[in-house]
Amino acid sequence: xxxxxxxxxxxxxxxxxxxxxxxxxxxxxxxxxxxxxxxxxxxxxxxxxxxxxxxxxxxxxxxxxxxxxxxxxxxxxxxxxxxxxxxxxxxxxxxxxxxxxxxxxxxxxxxxxxxxxxxxxxxxxxxxxxxxxxxxxxxxxxxxxxxxxxxxxxxxxxxxxxxxxxxxxxxxxxxxxxxxxxxxxxxxxxxxxxxxxxxxxxxxxxxxxxxxxxxxxxxxxxxxxxxxxxxxxxxxxxxxxxxxxxxxxxxxxxxxxxxxxxxxxxxxxxxxxxxxxxxxxxxxxxxxxxxxxxxxxxxxxxxxxxxxxxxxxxxxxxxxxxxxxxxxxxxxxxxxxxxxxxxxxxxxxxxxxxxxxxxxxxxxxxxxxxxxxxxxxxxxxxxxxxxxxxxxxxxxxxxxxxxxxxxxxxxxxxxxxxx
Amino acid sequence: xxxxxxxxxxxxxxxxxxxxxxxxxxxxxxxxxxxxxxxxxxxxxxxxxxxxxxxxxxxxxxxxxxxxxxxxxxxxxxxxxxxxxxxxxxxxxxxxxxxxxxxxxxxxxxxxxxxxxxxxxxxxxxxxxxxxxxxxxxxxxxxxxxxxxxxxxxxxxxxxxxxxxxxxxxxxxxxxxxxxxxxxxxxxxxxxxxxxxxxxxxxxxxxxxxxxxxxxxxxxxxxxxxxxxxxxxxxxxxxxxxxxxxxxxxxxxxxxxxxxxxxxxxxxxxxxxxxxxxxxxxxxxxxxxxxxxxxxxxxxxxxxxxxxxxxxxxxxxxxxxxxxxxxxxxxxxxxxxxxxxxxxxxxxxxxxxxxxxxxxxxxxxxxxxxxxxxxxxxxxxxxxxxxxxxxxxxxxxxxxxxxxxxxxxxxxxxxxxxx
Numbered sequence: 061x062x063x064x065x066x067x068x069x070x071x072x073x074x075x076x077x078x079x080x081x082x083x084x085x086x087x088x089x090x091x092x093x094x095x096x097x098x099x100x101x102x103x104x105x106x107x108x109x110x111x112x113x114x115x116x117x118x119x120x121x122x123x124x125x126x127x128x129x130x131x132x133x134x135x136x137x138x139x140x141x142x143x144x145x146x147x148x149x150x151x152x153x154x155x156x157x158x159x160x161x162x163x164x165x166x167x168x169x170x171x172x173x174x175x176x177x178x179x180x181x182x183x184x185x186x187x188x189x190x191x192x193x194x195x196x197x198x199x200x201x202x203x204x205x206x207x208x209x210x211x212x213x214x215x216x217x218x219x220x221x222x223x224x225x226x227x228x229x230x231x232x233x234x235x236x237x238x239x240x241x242x243x244x245x246x247x248x249x250x251x252x253x254x255x256x257x258x259x260x261x262x263x264x265x266x267x268x269x270x271x272x273x274x275x276x277x278x279x280x281x282x283x284x285x286x287x288x289x290x291x292x293x294x295x296x297x298x299x300x301x302x303x304x305x306x307x308x309x310x311x312x313x314x315x316x317x318x319x320x321x322x323x324x325x326x327x328x329x330x331x332x333x334x335x336x337x338x339x340x341x342x343x344x345x346x347x348x349x350x351x352x353x354x355x356x357x358x359x360x361x362x363x364x365x366x367x368x369x370x371x372x373x374x375x376x377x378x379x380x381x382x383x384x385x386x387x388x389x390x391x392x393x394x395x396x397x398x399x400x401x402x403x404x405x406x407x408x409x410x411x412x413x414x415x416x417x418x419x420x421x422x423x424x425x426x427x428x429x430x431x432x433x434x435x436x437x438x439x440x441x442x443x444x445x446x447x448x449x450x451x452x453x454x455x456x457x458x459x460x461x462x463x464x465x466x467x468x469x470x471x472x473x474x475x476x477x478x479x
Numbered sequence: 480x481x482x483x484x485x486x487x488x489x490x491x492x493x494x495x496x497x498x499x500x501x502x503x504x505x506x507x508x509x510x511x512x513x514x515x516x517x518x519x520x521x522x523x524x525x526x527x528x529x530x531x532x533x534x535x536x537x538x539x540x541x542x543x544x545x546x547x548x549x550x551x552x553x554x555x556x557x558x559x560x561x562x563x564x565x566x567x568x569x570x571x572x573x574x575x576x577x578x579x580x581x582x583x584x585x586x587x588x589x590x591x592x593x594x595x596x597x598x599x600x601x602x603x604x605x606x607x608x609x610x611x612x613x614x615x616x617x618x619x620x621x622x623x624x625x626x627x628x629x630x631x632x633x634x635x636x637x638x639x640x641x642x643x644x645x646x647x648x649x650x651x652x653x654x655x656x657x658x659x660x661x662x663x664x665x666x667x668x669x670x671x672x673x674x675x676x677x678x679x680x681x682x683x684x685x686x687x688x689x690x691x692x693x694x695x696x697x698x699x700x701x702x703x704x705x706x707x708x709x710x711x712x713x714x715x716x717x718x719x720x721x722x723x724x725x726x727x728x729x730x731x732x733x734x735x736x737x738x739x740x741x742x743x744x745x746x747x748x749x750x751x752x753x754x755x756x757x758x759x760x761x762x763x764x765x766x767x768x769x770x771x772x773x774x775x776x777x778x779x780x781x782x783x784x785x786x787x788x789x790x791x792x793x794x795x796x797x798x799x800x801x802x803x804x805x806x807x808x809x810x811x812x813x814x815x816x817x818x819x820x821x822x823x824x825x826x827x828x829x830x831x832x833x834x835x836x837x838x839x840x841x842x843x844x845x846x847x848x849x850x851x852x853x854x855x856x857x858x859x860x861x862x863x864x865x866x867x868x869x870x871x872x873x874x875x876x877x878x879x880x881x882x883x884x885x886x887x888x889x890x891x892x893x894x895x896x897x898x
Contacts, residue, residue, distance in 0.1 A: 071691050073515050074660065075505030076700065079498050082520070086494030096492050097527055101501070101518035104689070108516055115534070131671035133681055134689055165847075165869040171671040191871050213693060215876060272495060336762075336783070342769020343755075343762020346783040350761020351875055353837055361785040363793070364755065364765040370780040370823055374793060404789055418772055456770055 061234060062095040064120045066112055068128035068137050069212055070103035081126045081217055088221060091283055092235040094122070104128060109140035117144075117205045122234060124225075127212030129194035131173040137209055138197065142181035145201035149179040155186055159193045187224050192216040198228060206232070240292035241283045244303060245317060247468045248310045251278045257306050267295050269303075276461045277319075309475055312468065319467035320348040320355075326471065327358035327408070330479045332437070334470070335406035336362035337375055337396040339387065340414035340430060344463040360404045365396060375399030388413050388425050390444040393433035397442070401435055408436045408473075410466045416455045427451035430462045434469050440477045443469065480653060481514040483539045485531055487547035487556050488631055489522035500545045500636055507640060511654035512704060513541070523547060528559035536563075536624045541653060543644075546631030548613035550592040556628055557616065561600035564620035568598040574605055578612045606643050611635040617647060625651070656704060659711035663699045663722060664736060666887045667729045670697045676725050686714050688722070695880045696738075728894055731887065738886035739767040739774075745890065746777035746827070749898045751856070753889070754825035755781035756794055756815040758806065759833035759849060763882040779823045784815060794818030807832050807844050809863040812852035816861070820854055827855045827892075829885045835874045846870035849881045853888050859896045862888065 065085050071077050082099050089096040098119070102108045109128070116123045128137030142149050156178035163170050177194050180186065184199035187208065194216070196209040208225055210217040229235040246254060251273040255262065258280065261269045267284035282299055286292035304311055313322045327334055336345045342364060349359045363374045368387055371377040377395040385391045393411045401409035414430025421427045428451045433444035449461045484504050490496050501518050508515040517538070521527045528547070535542045547556030561568050575597035582589050596613050599605065603618035606627065613635070615628040627644055629636040648654040665673055670692040674681060677699065680688040686703035701718055705711035723730050732741045746753055755764045761783060768778045782793045787806055790796040796814040804810045812830045820828035833849025840846045847870045852863035868880045 069691075070689055071700070072502075073505055073518070074509050074700070074702070075502045075507075076662075076691075078502050079518075083491075083494045083497050086492055088494075090493050097522060097524070098531075099492070099498075099518075099520035103516060105516070112517070130692070132674040132690055133678070162869065162871060165867065165871070167867050168669050169672060171669075171675055173671045173675060191873060191876070215873070219873075270495065338762065338765070340769070341766065342774075343757065343765025343781070343783060344769070346757070346762025346785070347760065347766045347878070350759070350763070350783075350785065350835070350878065353874060355761075356785060359785055361783040361789040361793075362762070363782055364762060364769075364780040366765070366769065366775060366778055366780040367823075374780075374782070374822065403793065404786075416769070455772055459766070459769060 062097050062120050063089055063122040063124060063234070064097065064116050065099045066116060066123055066125045067099070067101045067212075068104065068109060068125060069101075070134070072101045073103045081212065081214060084214065084218065085124060085126070085221070091239050091241045092226065092229060093237065093239040093285055094229060094234055104134040104136055106136050106140050106143070109136060110144040113141055113144045113207070117202065121204060121206070122229070123205070123207045125207065125209045126217055129177065129196065129209060129211045131171065131177055131193070133173075135176075138180060141199070141201075141207060141209070145181070147181040147183065147201060150182045151175075151178050152180055152186055153178070155180075155195050158195075162193050187220055189216055189220055190223065191219050196220055198224075237285060237287055238289050238292050239283055239285050240289060240296060241281055242296055242300060243315050244280045244282070244300065244311050245313045246278045246280065246307060246310050247276065247312050247319060247464060249278065249307060254278050254280070254307070258303055261299060261303065264299070267299055269299065276464045309472060312471060318348070318352070319464055319471060321352045323467050323471050323474070324349065324352045324355050324358055326474045328354070330474075332407035333358050333360050335360050335400045335404040335409045337400040337409065337411040338362065338364050339366055339371070339396070339412060340416045341412045341459050341462050341466070342366065344459055345410065345412060345466055348463050348467065360406050362404070363400050371396060374403070376402070386425065388415055388429060388431055390431055390433065390446065393431040394435065394442055394444045397433040397435040408434070408470065410434050410470050412462050412466050414458070414462055416458045416462075417451055418455065421451070428453065428458050430458070430465070432462065432466045432469055434473045436473055436477060440473060443473060481516050481539050482508055482541040482543060482653070483516065483535050484518045485535060485542055485544045486518070486520045486631070487523065487528060487544060488520075489553070491520045492522045500631065500633060503633065503637065504543060504545070504640070509658045509660065509702075511645065511648060512656045512658045513648060513654055523553040523555055525555050525559050525562070528555060529563040532560050532563045532626070536621065540623060540625070541648070542624070542626045544626065544628045545636055548596065548615065548628060548630045550590065550596055550612070552592075554595075557599060560618070560620075560626060560628070564600070566600040566602065566620060569601045570594075570597050571599055571605055572597070574599075574614055577614075581612050606639060608635055608639055609642065610638055615639055656706045657708055657711055658702055658704050659708060659715060660700055660702045661715055661719060662734050663701070663719065663730050664732045665697045665699065665726060665729050666695065666731050666738060666883060668697065668726060673697050673699070673726065677722055680718060680722065683718070686718055688718065695883045728891060731890060737767075737771070738883055738890060740771045742886050742890050742893070743768065743771045743774050743777055745893045747773070749893075751777065751826035753778050754819045754823040754828045756819040756828065756830040757781065757783050758785055758790070758815070758831060759835045760831045760878050760881050760885070761785065763878055764829065764831060764885055767882050767886065779825050781823070782819050790815060793822070795821070805844065807834055807848060807850055809850055809852065809865065812850040813854065813861055813863045816852040816854040827853070827889065829853050829889050831881050831885050833877070833881055835877045835881075836870055837874065840870070847872065847877050849877070849884070851881065851885045851888055853892045855892055855896055859892060862892060
């Protein structure tokens, strides 16, 4: 009853990209309780693709492929799979209509090659792609062996997986019982420290608890196996409570929550507004807020004050402060936050100023030093503090960590301040 | 003469970690000119490991494995490889002495399990591990098939690869000549249309040309095989020129270039400055610019005018324009760009205003409609135009595409405008 993953793409063999799809699918299969014993990568090569598919058909019950569904001549997955089992390709008129409609809505011309994407092996069912043009398929070329194909574009793969693959796996009896996962997201405690605080829970058998880290955030994944969802929830509830009691407010959310979505929700619930002033993060803080649907309920906007002249002109940061403390300092961070709060008339404001590197460091102010200020309505006291992310992480990571730190400080400030 | 990569570890099958070793080795093999047609992942399971090794021995000349060399019971790689070919394990006293010395130097106790790491199949040569305790091996269990094993710890793998594997591959005549790749990045021509324009080149054997798409950008990868780097460049140069002549200014850069880095470089070369005004993109445009080291040479900052009140207060967008045309319109986009240009005193300014969704759409203005304006110094005429990305892509993709479109329009404007 096991599954295998086959990722198709010469770019993977050349090392152009990391195989993040294989990892994402591996996590999904684990969460669904589908055993998964092998992953393969082959290039855009018809014979090797056919061989890999045939071999997998002798080993596993379900083969999940990613990549090679595009319109170009080197997109060979569908064709090679059909050929591996000697099946003819059949055009699906509804898929062809959908492709034309999607390209039309984007104002893009329809190329003849796009029509190839409407071809599937005879007997295969369409696995609809709600966001992109390339559909996938579900096909059982022989008894006891089913192939599910997905595009290589991660966003499309993920949307299709959730909409159609999960229900199919359950219906086919491959995902037996229920595996329920909860993810608890933590900011401000490192992975190894967090693992120590919950060390005994990492040995649990059901639910299992596993930490994984990335982008400054640590996530604990709790997975319970049970007969139904209610029974799984009953296993998860006490462990989640236990974890939350150990780590307190460092746990900022669950599952689909992000620091930005949590902050937007908290502000919207209070009917309060937010403005931001960004130096070293460019506009990353604003972009994170704007990524949350409904951000306009509370987020007004802000100022990207990358140059000091903009800090003066649009945020009214006094020249004396810049001259005396330097742009990367608590006094300037606070003045930026106060400035944008006054200009935009918001309840809350957050400001970032730091040295993302590689240039710009001094002896006292190394690359990775970032000051973040939060100001809010009375009686909230203004909070500003420097944080050192270390130069070795590189510019983009320092900027991303600064955005997370700023959102987290605002979140903690909201928690501590009466609504 | 091809190679395969076999990564061993249940943590990969569970999705606990990304397979960064496979990517790193893929890049190394490409640079050495060793053809590489397949990657596999299996867990810490003796039978499946044996099967994978046997299968590879029928397909390739060199199998490179990572992982499973540690001292614990689930480290099975060496043992399974020996068993796959019926070879006995032999202890290497010099390896055992080295392990004891290394553990002693770290003040670590020597466990009996460490002694397992000194066992190799009869006939195998030790591949020394300068940093860790687990050595690898080079072993030819049958004529024309050689296995190289490495630990899964990336630092150890990399050190061993460079010290011993590269010289061995060259000596064995496997790393002949070099593979050189160039990536040409394109914005504004879809993947299928681009593939049609260069259709004949996609059939070339040396260099090869292959397109791949993601995030609104299409990349053409050119890969040449030759005796040395100069000969490879001589193969690549005419094909790159040919492609550039066919697609013109839609090709925005090569290799590590991004739209943002190209724009920052062009502005810095002219000694001109830039400001941005963002509505639907939040601060994504600013974040993309700030991600470029040295962006401060030309990018001053800007305004995140998410709420209309901010468009009026900080960008001086007239209320009449907002009332008459709506925020998502060319007149407002132009007023935003002019406003930020005046306030910040920049040479150029770019503005975005659109409907990222899921809410906010009207009959005339669907989700995915974004207006982007560029204003610049005389004699550059102001350029504003709506673009429809389609609602189906989702909020984050629409925002990311809007950022790319805005940067690309600025790039094209700079190309068309005298320096």
